Structures are given as C-alpha cells and as structure tokens.
Amino acid sequence: MTPRITDAIKTDHRELENHYNKILSASTEREKIHWKNLFIWELARHSIGEELVVYPVFEKSLPDGRAMADKDRHEHNMIKDHLQKFQNMQPSNPELEPTLNSLMNNLSQHIQEEENNDFPKLEDAISSEESEKLSTSFARIKMFVPTPSYASSSAPDKPPFESAVGLMAAPIDHLANRFRAWLHTSAMPDSSAG
Numbered sequence: 001m002t003p004r005i006t007d008a009i010k011t012d013h014r015e016l017e018n019h020y021n022k023i024l025s026a027s028t029e030r031e032k033i034h035w036k037n038l039f040i041w042e043l044a045r046h047s048i049g050e051e052l053v054v055y056p057v058f059e060k061s062l063p064d065g066r067a068m069a070d071k072d073r074h075e076h077n078m079i080k081d082h083l084q085k086f087q088n089m090q091p092s093n094p095e096l097e098p099t100l101n102s103l104m105n106n107l108s109q110h111i112q113e114e115e116n117n118d119f120p121k122l123e124d125a126i127s128s129e130e131s132e133k134l135s136t137s138f139a140r141i142k143m144f145v146p147t148p149s150y151a152s153s154s155a156p157d158k159p160p161f162e163s164a165v166g167l168m169a170a171p172i173d174h175l176a177n178r179f180r181a182w183l184h185t186s187a188m189p190d191s192s193a194g
C-alpha cells in the first residue's frame with residue numbers, strides 16, 4: 001500500500017533522528033564516519049525531495065502556502081550551512097559534536113513545524129489519491145538521488161561527501177528540470193551533479 005505523503009516524510013524524519021543518535025553513540029571513528037556519511041546523504045536527499053515534490057504543492061494548494069514554502073526553504077538553507085561545516089569535520093574534531101548539535105536543534109524545530117503544522121494543513125487540502133501520488137514521487141527522488149555505495153562504507157579512504165552537499169547547493173530549478181526530464185524517461189539519471 002502506498003503511504004500518504006505525511007507518513008513517508010515522518011519515516012525519513014525518524015531515520016534522520018536515528019542516524020544522529022548513532023553518530024553520538026558511535027564507539028569507534030569508523031562507526032562515527034559511517035553514520036555521519038549516511039546522515040549527510042539522507043538529509044540532502046530528504047531536503048531535495050521536499051523542495052522538488054512537496055513545497056510546490058504547498059504553494060498550489062494552500063492559501064498561505066507560498067509563505068509556508070518560503071519559510072521552509074529558508075530553514076533548509078540554514079541547515080545546509082551547518083551541514084557544510086559538519087561535513088568538513090574529522091571525527092576527532094572537538095567541534096564536531098557541538099556543530100552537529102546546533103544543526104540538529106535547527107533541524108528538530110523544522111521537523112516539528114512540518115509535522116505539527118505544514119503537513120496536517122496539506123493533508124486537509126488534498127485528497128488521499130493526491131497524497132499517495134506525492135509520496136510515490138517523493139520515493140522516486142530516492143532513485144533519482146541514490147545513496148552511493150561509499151555512503152554506507154566507513155572506509156577512511158573513501159571520498160568526502162562533497163557530492164551530497166554540492167547537490168543540495170545546486171539551484172533547485174536546475175535539479176527540478178533534470179528530475180522532470182528523468183521522470184519522463186525510464187533511464188537512470190546521469191549521476192554527475194553538474
């Protein structure tokens with residue numbers, strides 16, 4: 001059964017919280033790198049999914065949707081700044097946890113607003129069919145932005161996460177065009193983030 005968009009979003013939010021806790025409780029550097037990579041990648045992908053698939057529907061379906069989407073995009077941008085800083089830190093860096101915690105403060109507040117305000121309003125304004133369609137498109141984002149094999153690896157010689165944060169920094173219109181073009185072909189997307 002296809003979940004409603006709210007359920008798909010909440011599943012991601014819980015996963016991000018889980019990754020965050022795993023980074024903090026990791027007992028080795030390798031383990032920390034592993035969860036750090038997954039956290040960065042999942043957050044990049046989740047944010048892109050919301051910006052490409054969900055926020056435009058806020059604007060279309062809700063009277064105050066434009067303001068809501070603008071606020072959410074602004075919060076994403078603040079989170080991206082923290083994420084960029086966090087990405088560049090070695091696990092031994094004493095600033096790593098404070099940076100992650102301040103990222104998570106912003107993210108938790110954003111998540112709460114989405115779950116308590118934005119998504120309930122959206123669900124009230126659209127039909128079950130529309131909600132399920134959105135969640136199908138949202139799931140397609142995960143195929144458009146697949147987790148690279150090195151993301152789940154903790155090997156220290158693997159490349160840093162420039163591509164995930166680089167992807168988040170790409171102009172959203174450019175990503176939207178590529179995503180739409182990709183949806184209309186069955187081919188796998190070009191994985192270069194340019």
Ligand SMILES: [Fe+2]
Nearest residue numbers: 050072110114
């Ligand atoms: Fe969001």
Ligand SMILES: [Fe+2]
Nearest residue numbers: 009050111114
């Ligand atoms: Fe979210």
